[in-house]
Amino acid sequence: MRIGVLGGGQLGRMLGLAGIPLGLEFRFLEPSEKPPAGAVGEVVRGAFEDEAVLAKFAAGLDVVTYEFENVPASSVRWLAKRLPVYPPPEALETGQDRLREKTAFRELGFAVHDFEAVEPGDDGRGAASRLGLPLVAKTRRMGYDGKGQMVLRSAADVAKLRATLGDVPLLVEKMVAFKRELSIIACRGRDGACVVYPLTENVHEGGILRVSRAPARDVSPALEAAARAHIEALMTRLNYVGVLAIELFDTGTELLANEMAPRVHNSGHWTIDGCEVSQFENHCRAVAGLPLGEPGVRGESAMVNFIGTMPRAGELLKMPGVHVHDYGKEARAGRKVGHATAVGATAVAELLRVERWSR
Numbered sequence: 052m053r054i055g056v057l058g059g060g061q062l063g064r065m066l067g068l069a070g071i072p073l074g075l076e077f078r079f080l081e082p083s084e085k086p087p088a089g090a091v092g093e094v095v096r097g098a099f100e101d102e103a104v105l106a107k108f109a110a111g112l113d114v115v116t117y118e119f120e121n122v123p124a125s126s127v128r129w130l131a132k133r134l135p136v137y138p139p140p141e142a143l144e145t146g147q148d149r150l151r152e153k154t155a156f157r158e159l160g161f162a163v164h165d166f167e168a169v170e171p172g173d174d175g176r177g178a179a180s181r182l183g184l185p186l187v188a189k190t191r192r193m194g195y196d197g198k199g200q201m202v203l204r205s206a207a208d209v210a211k212l213r214a215t216l217g218d219v220p221l222l223v224e225k226m227v228a229f230k231r232e233l234s235i236i237a238c239r240g241r242d243g244a245c246v247v248y249p250l251t252e253n254v255h256e257g258g259i260l261r262v263s264r265a266p267a268r269d270v271s272p273a274l275e276a277a278a279r280a281h282i283e284a285l286m287t288r289l290n291y292v293g294v295l296a297i298e299l300f301d302t303g304t305e306l307l308a309n310e311m312a313p314r315v316h317n318s319g320h321w322t323i324d325g326c327e328v329s330q331f332e333n334h335c336r337a338v339a340g341l342p343l344g345e346p347g348v349r350g351e352s353a354m355v356n357f358i359g360t361m362p363r364a365g366e367l368l369k370m371p372g373v374h375v376h377d378y379g380k381e382a383r384a385g386r387k388v389g390h391a392t393a394v395g396a397t398a399v400a401e402l403l404r405v406e407r408w409s410r
């Protein structure tokens with residue numbers, strides 16, 4: 052079976068690494084030169100918007116998926132008229148729009164911090180006075196890794212809102228004094244069967260994920276069960292096929308849903324080494340119509356992202372239980388170039404100490 056993937060970054064590369072043993076073949080559509088996924092399949096280079104490029108990409112494929120959610124919805128709809136596309140375009144469109152995703156969370160009964168849409172032409176002062184400072188303003192579309200965001204702590208910040216974020220549709224939401232950030236990842240098959248990975252603890256810096264630990268520590272069974280029920284309800288509502296991630300804020304008393312990613316997720320990279328069946332393998336199984344696998348958690352795991360440059364793999368691999376993933380990217384400030392995962396309590400403590408994340 053030949054799977055087409057929109058996007059050819061590291062997520063595409065890890066999908067290929069998981070799917071090739073299942074006999075799956077991959078083709079990636081990617082605008083940039085020498086993408087990380089080029090190591091695991093054919094790359095069609097071109098713009099997502101170009102119909103001639105889309106036609107070349109689609110020829111001979113059995114199914115299409117994506118590893119990057121800011122693909123134009125019109126391109127995905129064009130493909131969906133010709134081929135099965137999983138997750139369904141509606142899920143992609145929900146994940147691309149912060150207002151739509153938060154509204155879906157609220158309708159499904161998830162706890163969500165207060166928010167308001169701010170339309171172009173509106174300076175945001177009305178929303179700021181109704182919701183109360185401090186707030187986080189976010190562009191409704193095309194935001195990722197903390198880009199297109201601004202914290203509003205004072206009236207002076209509100210006055211700079213449009214100059215900073217532009218005259219585009221915004222979502223303004225309460226700033227949450229969370230204790231920690233968590234995520235939940237699940238996968239739904241074409242037959243509606245679901246598997247759910249345990250809650251994962253995440254540390255962000257400058258809007259970029261730096262460290263994940265799983266299973267999250269000190270989670271009550273009731274909170275874990277609620278998160279599982281929520282992600283299953285969202286997948287059912289969206290008639291979802293594939294991996295879905297939801298990022299959550301843990302306030303100490305409840306989990307607030309912040310955003311969803313309709314794709315494999317950085318906070319699930321630990322599942323490659325820390326589970327019997329990783330998020331990448333389950334995503335491949337789901338879109339290919341194969342039975343899903345229970346995660347089969349191997350114990351405690353920690354994943355550390357490498358941003359900008361890769362450390363020397365030899366140094367990391369001296370630690371038993373540590374696995375290195377190098378995406379084959381050129382070093383560049385702010386870029387995710389690889390990660391390491393430690394499995395088992397001793398390896399976790401050692402990796403976090405060496406990478407200076409022991410807290």
Ligand code: AMP
Pocket residue numbers: 164187194195196197198224225226227228232255258298309310
């Ligand atoms: P997002 O793009 O929504 O995932 O935001 C990136 C990061 O910014 C999150 O992982 C949080 O660390 C922080 N953040 C976003 N929204 C809020 C909020 N409402 N309150 C506090 N921190 C936030």
